[in-house]
């Protein structure tokens with residue numbers, strides 16, 4: 001038997017409405033609303049942005065729109081998905097094409113500039129279109145978010161302009177008549193250690209203060225990035241939001257003329273999603289019991305350990321159809337793909353299940369379907385549904 005991650009406390013009683021058809025993703029709006037409320041309580045006065053790429057499901061975005069202060073898009077496609085909601089949108093990401101820049105400028109979207117070349121093109125398009133481009137400078141900081149699942153700073157990077165070159169760029173944007181929106185500093189992702197986030201935010205504040213001084217301009221907005229993680233694996237614990245807020249808020253008084261935003265993806269929606277897959281077949285092979293299901297890595301790649309993880313560990317899973325107190329056994333849960341990579345849970349202890357039972361894979365609300373190769377092997381696409389509460 002191998003351990004699995006802890007089931008989010010939102011699902012403590014393990015009572016589910018089982019989807020009519022499987023495989024299916026359910027996203028629970030009550031969980032999202034809870035996370036937003038916790039953010040608001042810990043960070044009063046700080047804007048909350050949703051990073052669309054974590055989960056761009058239309059109904060979820062619609063539910064999110066009145067809860068957040070802005071959307072952060074990572075492509076013009078994501079911009080399009082949120083442009084009808086009337087919230088401020090910023091558009092980050094390397095390699096923005098001329099067409100994408102022109103669309104963003106025409107739509108009044110804030111472009112988070114990833115390079116000086118992008119700045120030149122944005123300024124030229126602004127002039128050509130007769131529009132004042134709204135431009136923020138994404139900074140490639142000298143530091144990184146410690147303990148981050150994905151480090152984004154402290155090294156050569158396609159993301160952002162190296163910090164030492166930022167003041168000159170800001171001066172140039174302002175001189176060219178752009179509507180300079182401030183700074184974007186994203187130092188990493190999936191951090192669970194509050195102190196690491198506190199340190200990274202403190203470094204970010206020092207950095208933007210210095211860059212503003214050097215540029216001779218006060219940034220109207222600073223997007224502090226995010227990086228709040230969620231506990232996917234055994235032994236991991238939730239990030240202490242209150243500790244981060246308590247450290248950050250007193251320092252914001254140093255910047256009376258700047259608004260601050262935190263952009264979050266997985267922390268807002270990751271725990272709100274459950275992927276349901278039905279057991280089709282069961283067998284024992286060389287002493288190991290397998291539950292073969294109707295969906296797997298084609299829909300929920302991350303749970304199989306194939307989305308940027310070094311060592312495969314088990315996500316939290318449950319048998320959604322199990323009776324309370326049912327006897328348990330050790331099973332390996334696999335999907336229907338003809339590859340040994342398609343392993344949703346490896347030798348976990350679950351209530352005895354068989355064909356017809358439904359397995360719940362938790363932590364499926366972020367980087368799920370859209371981060372999985374759902375065309376791979378040509379199985380059908382899973383349903384996605386926004387629902388109210390788990391039970």
Ligand SMILES: *Cc1c(COP(=O)(O)O)cnc(C)c1O
Pocket residue numbers: 051053054072074092186189190225226227228263264265266267366
């Ligand atoms: C992906 C991304 C995010 C969201 O990251 P999460 O780990 O889901 O919170 C935020 N900001 C930027 C710039 C990103 O690229």
